[in-house]
Amino acid sequence: MIESVVVTPGWYMTLAAVLFLIGSGGLLLRNNALVMFMSVELMLNAVNLTFVAAARAHGDIGGQMAVLFVLVVAAAEVAVGLAIIVSIFRTRRTASVDELSELSG
Amino acid sequence: MVELVIFVLMGAVTLAGAIGVVRARNPVYGAMGLMATLFALAVFYVVHLAHFVAVVQVIVYAGAVITLFLFVIMFVGVDRAEDLKEKLAVQRPVALIVLVGVVVLAGVLVVTGRFDWVISSGEPPVVRGTIEEIGENLISIGSPSDRQASRWLLPFEATSLLLIVAAVGAIALAFYRPRRKDEPPAGPDTGPGS
Numbered sequence: 001m002i003e004s005v006v007v008t009p010g011w012y013m014t015l016a017a018v019l020f021l022i023g024s025g026g027l028l029l030r031n032n033a034l035v036m037f038m039s040v041e042l043m044l045n046a047v048n049l050t051f052v053a054a055a056r057a058h059g060d061i062g063g064q065m066a067v068l069f070v071l072v073v074a075a076a077e078v079a080v081g082l083a084i085i086v087s088i089f090r091t092r093r094t095a096s097v098d099e100l101s102e103l104s105g
Numbered sequence: 106m107v108e109l110v111i112f113v114l115m116g117a118v119t120l121a122g123a124i125g126v127v128r129a130r131n132p133v134y135g136a137m138g139l140m141a142t143l144f145a146l147a148v149f150y151v152v153h154l155a156h157f158v159a160v161v162q163v164i165v166y167a168g169a170v171i172t173l174f175l176f177v178i179m180f181v182g183v184d185r186a187e188d189l190k191e192k193l194a195v196q197r198p199v200a201l202i203v204l205v206g207v208v209v210l211a212g213v214l215v216v217t218g219r220f221d222w223v224i225s226s227g228e229p230p231v232v233r234g235t236i237e238e239i240g241e242n243l244i245s246i247g248s249p250s251d252r253q254a255s256r257w258l259l260p261f262e263a264t265s266l267l268l269i270v271a272a273v274g275a276i277a278l279a280f281y282r283p284r285r286k287d288e289p290p291a292g293p294d295t296g297p298g299s
Contacts, residue, residue, distance in 0.1 A: 007108045012149070015116050017211055019123055019142075021204060026127035028200035034132050034178060038139050041170070042123050045146055048162075056153045059229030064155045065242055065257050071158075071165055072264045076271035078170050082177045083278035095181045 012053035020046035031098045033085050037078070044074050111152055118145040132178045136171055143167045155234035 019042060026039030048067045055063025089095055118141055125138025143166045150159035232238070243261050 003106050005106075005109050007112050011112060015112075015119065019119060021207060022120070022123040022127055024207070025200070025204055028203065029197065030127065032132060034174065034181065035126070035129075035135055038126050038132075038135055038174065041139060041166075042126060042142065045143065045166075048158075049146055049149060052150050052153045052155050052158060055155065055232060055234075057229060059232055061232045061234065061238060061242055062256075064158050064232070064234045064239065067155070067158050068161065068239070068243075069260055069264065071161060072268065075165055075170065076267050078173055079271050079275045080278070082173055083275040086177060086180060087278045087281060089181050 009053045009057040013050055016046040016049040016053070019043075019049065031096050033088070033095045033097050036097065037081055037085070041074065041078075044070060108152060111148065115145040115148045118142070119149075133175065136174045136178060139174070140167050140171045143171070150234075153234075154232065157234045157236050157239045 023039045023042030023046060026042065027036050030036055030039065048070055051063040051067045051070070053063075055061060085095060088100065092099065094100075122138040122140070122142035122145065126135045126142070129135040129138060143162060147159040147162040147167070150156075150162060243257050246258070
């Protein structure tokens with residue numbers, strides 16, 4: 001019976017959706033900038049999984065190309081974002097986003 | 106059968122790592138959970154015959170990005186582990202409403218069949234994400250009439266600009282020092298090695 005179970009692209013899409021949901025939950029519920037950043041990485045990776053699964057389902061390599069570009073953008077984002085976190089930490093001695101409220105009116 | 110076993114095992118690792126990122130009090134454990142998730146996703150990429158993407162995932166994400174995260178965690182320090190309690194009163198309820206809304210929206214899309222996963226037109230061609238295939242798609246010029254061949258060339262060149270801007274921006278942020286009040290206004294800011 002278990003031999004007849006086929007893993008369809010829908011399974012991967014569902015897994016990616018759950019992963020995206022966990023990531024967005026972490027982004028919304030945590031207040032440490034580093035943890036929020038890692039949650040964003042989770043969301044990006046969930047989208048990457050849908051891209052790769054769709055590339056196989058449609059027989060189109062464009063999905064894998066898109067993943068490579070997402071990887072490049074994510075790497076650039078990590079470099080700049082972590083530099084911002086470090087620079088904020090040097091001036092404010094905190095990584096909690098709740099304490100950064102100068103811009104709120 | 107094999108794919109089912111891989112899906113169940115690696116799916117469990119993926120979700121456990123992701124929950125670890127969100128739940129861990131110590132950001133180092135969160136980074137470890139993120140690394141587990143990234144490795145499990147690399148296994149999924151191999152299952153999908155995206156070998157090059159899987160390798161890049163391990164090298165760039167599990168290698169470079171996690172290392173960068175750990176360096177910053179080391180710099181920022183983990184001894185003052187932040188509380189999981191929330192200071193903004195409305196943040197938690199609003200976040201839960203948003204998350205439940207996303208779940209409901211996805212469920213509606215699936216149930217109503219607006220989001221079609223099933224490929225109707227028979228078995229799709231097998232794509233193998235080998236280096237040759239990826240490279241051909243990235244930088245092959247092709248004949249001028251063949252618009253498919255150079256589809257990804259412009260985005261590829263644009264990423265080089267993006268990476269340079271990101272590197273310069275990160276360096277500029279790293280060398281930026283806020284001037285203290287007791288410090289005399291110094292001359293032109295000199296970088297390292299001067």
